[in-house]
Amino acid sequence: MPRGSVHFPQGEGGPRLPGGKTARTVVLVGHAGGAMWWAFCDWRAKMPADLADPLDTWSKAVIGPIAAAFGAFPYYPSDPPYQPFQRWAITAEGLAASPLGILAHPRYGLWHGYRAALGFAEVFTEVETEEGKGTPVCESCREKPCLTACPAGAVTVAGFDVTACRRHLATEEGRTCLEEGCLARAACPVGRDYTYPADQIRFHMAELSLPAG
Ligand code: B12
Structure with missing residues (x-):
């Protein structure tokens, strides 16, 4: 699912696109809860048992064509050089890190992640999210179990x-x-x-x- 976007000034701060320009917008793509798992398992069952990095391979198989259809370049979280997915998510969704390192989301807690980011050469404003903004989940947690x-x-x-x-x-x-x-x-x-x-x-x-x- 779309997880918000981050905009960058011309030539500043965005990840590098093929051809040398830097992205003006990245749209984060992610998951929450178990919904992704069942889709992944259906696909995995049809693949060779010894397939390497199956979740990353599945992410690329599903998200690659979507990126191409939008004229965007896909970045994946496990591909080096590591792109700053969490820093982007902090800006896009207003999240903050939990003591575990995982960003805490006001609705999904620690049960969410990122599968890709779509990089656009021009500013892309179709995907925005206000969800989670201004609610530092762990700060207001008194027990901290x-x-x-x-x-x-x-x-x-x-x-x-x-x-x-x-x-x-x-x-x-x-x-x-x-x-x-x-x-x-x-x-x-x-x-x-x-x-x-x-x-x-x-x-x-x-x-x-x-x-x-
Ligand atoms: C390397 C890495 C790890 C290493 C950490 C090594 C280390 N000492 O830092 C290891 C393998 C240990 C790891 C573990 C986990 N990781 Co990890 N990891 C990454 C990865 C691929 C790169 C991190 C990085 O260097 N980024 C580059 C810098 C420049 O990015 P940044 O956003 O500016 O930097 C932030 C992070 O580095 C973060 N950070 C620093 N130290 C650590 C340590 C941990 C454990 C985490 C989670 C974050 C973190 O703080 C920075 C500021 O926000 C990212 C994906 C990505 N591209 O970011 C996933 C990522 C951070 N991991 C993630 C997750 C979910 C986990 C695990 C929970 C996976 C699991 N097994 O269930 C565990 C956490 C363990 C736990 N407490 O339960 C998610 C976090 C999603 C979220 N909701 O925030 C990411 C974004 C991957 C994804 N596909 O969504 N991870």
């Missing part, structure tokens, strides 16, 4: 400790997180209706655990 839920102590007010998380995931005790999902993410009281399906949670956790560090 995410800060005490992580068995590895990897989630703190100072930020998310990736190394501590991955080290824990490699232990016997860490199997619970791998199989049932990140306990800190699950502890967030916002957006519980959008919690990912169990298979989707396991898929993302498996990606997070590699390589062990």
Whole structure:
């Protein structure tokens, strides 16, 4: 789904387009809750079992033609050089980072992400969103259960400790997180209706655990 857009002044701040110009607008494309997962699974079932990076490959198969139809250039979050998706989302949707590093959304909580950004050579104003603007979700959360839920102590007010998380995931005790999902993410009281399906949670956790560090 469209997740808002960011506009850039001529030649300033936008990502580079093929041909050397920089984009004047990027439109973010993302997902929330489990809706994307079922569409992805239908597609995945028809693909070879050993397909590499299946979610990224699916994103490109679905979003690439949409970008082409609009004359836009697609950027993908996992493709280096990494584009600043979260910085763009902060501007587009007015979100702020949670202690987990994931941006907290007032409706979807921590259960949302970004699949692509469409870069336009000219200003494109067809997609705007006001949703979420001006509502810093974590600031108004008094209990902050995410800060005490992580068995590895990897989630703190100072930020998310990736190394501590991955080290824990490699232990016997860490199997619970791998199989049932990140306990800190699950502890967030916002957006519980959008919690990912169990298979989707396991898929993302498996990606997070590699390589062990
Ligand atoms: C590298 C990366 C990671 C690395 C982090 C390594 C590190 N030490 O920073 C690893 C593999 C650990 C990781 C893990 C996860 N990630 Co990640 N990751 C990225 C990626 C591909 C690049 C980040 C980057 O360098 N951007 C470049 C800079 C220039 O962009 P920026 O927006 O200006 O920078 C922001 C981020 O870097 C952020 N940040 C800094 N440190 C960390 C650490 C973590 C864990 C996160 C999430 C963000 C973050 O702060 C900056 C300012 O906002 C982005 C996609 C992207 N292109 O941004 C996804 C991304 C940030 N990840 C995302 C997610 C969802 C996760 C996981 C939850 C995945 C999972 N397993 O379920 C986990 C989080 C772990 C947890 N607490 O549950 C989402 C966040 C969506 C959202 N709602 O905000 C993104 C945007 C990918 C997507 N397709 O949507 N991730």
